[in-house]
Amino acid sequence: MAAQRIPLNFFAMPFGLAGLAGSWQLASEYGRAPQAVATVLFAVAALVWAAVLAAYLRYLGRDRAGFGRDLLDPVAAPFASLAVITPMLLAVEGLYPHAPQAGRVLFDVFLALTVLLGAWFTGQWMYGGGLDLDRFHPGYFLPTVAGGLLASAGAAAVGQRRLAEAMFGLGIVCWLVLGSIILGRLFFRPRLPAPLMPTLAIEVAPAAVASLAYFALHGDHIDATAAFLGGYGLLMVLAQLRLLPGYLALPFMPSTWAFSFSWAAVATAALHWLNALRPSGYQVWQYLVLAAVSALVGAIALRTLVALRRHQLLPGQPQPQPSTGPSSAAEPVSR
Secondary structure (H helix, E strand, O other): OOOOOOOHHHHHHHHHHHHHHHHHHHHHHOOOOOHHHHHHHHHHHHHHHHHHHHHHHHHHHHOOOHHHHHHHOOOOHHHHHHHHHHHHHHHHHHHOOOOHHHHHHHHHHHHHHHHHHHHHHHHHHHHHOOOOHHHOOHHHHHHHHHHHHHHHHHHHHOOOHHHHHHHHHHHHHHHHHHHHHHHHHHHHOOOOOHHHHHHHHHHHHHHHHHHHHHHHHHOOOOOHHHHHHHHHHHHHHHHHHHHHHHHHOOOOOHHHHHHHHHHHHHHHHHHHHHHHHOOOOHHHHHHHHHHHHHHHHHHHHHHHHHHHHOOOOOOOOOOOOOOOOOOOOOOOOOO
16 A cells, blocks of 8 residues: 655644744743743644654655655755754743753754755755756745754854854855745746745745844844844735735645744744834734734644544545535645
8 A cells, every 4th residue: 555645844834833832932921921822832833743753754664765755856845844943943942941951952953953954955956956946935945044043043042152143144145045046936937836825925934033033142122133134024024915815715735834934933023023112002012913823823723623634634635525516626735
């Protein structure tokens, strides 16, 4: 019997949950939310990561060539990095506050794995060739841009400042290089196919995650660099408004999880900005930001549970029929 393939973008599920937990963690530090909510969310993210990893390893046990194919897949490969980025994030934000030594060790281990995997991808793209510009998408930010900038924020949090500065440089330079290629592809080539449309939400993430790394290094104040990052981040957030019609026409699919961490990072950066500037009513705005991102990620998680219960989450499983009539074919939910 053929092995049931576990798509690499399933690792976006615990990644998004960890991002939401980070928003609640910061809100609790500002006195806007109970710490227990963040703790529970980190625990849930860890359990989901372990479940996805176990399912993926079981798939590889039946198809030993699957890992090599996945790492060379021009669409799915970048999502492999989330398998090591997510536990890096969980170690520094979920474990380190409660067990500093264990948290620091695990963080360093997964940081090293993140850098090594990002370096492998970079070398593969340089040497292996074969990249198709039309299949290039914002998910290519994940291995080095997200990995580098989250490693920077984490290293600053555990007191490894020089490492944090090095990782900040890694993430920023990769953002500049890959960002120009990705935007060039989006501007001048055909529109992304529907299964990849949710990855357009990742465009809001680099500026937000760079801001989080910068705040971790320099504290909660707005200087020229923070404003520089915030200005570009604002442009990318507002640009998403034009994409709403395309997003609303999409069916649910696992790639919908691309919205989760991206907007959680924006929400967390917004909490930092509101706390630093303290405009009139800033506390109410912080509650609204936290509520909005929680509703978004919660809705995606709920829809995922529905698809899982109906056996519609994995590729090749039966798809639901729409309510418009029995003769219409439903859109696939798994990409």
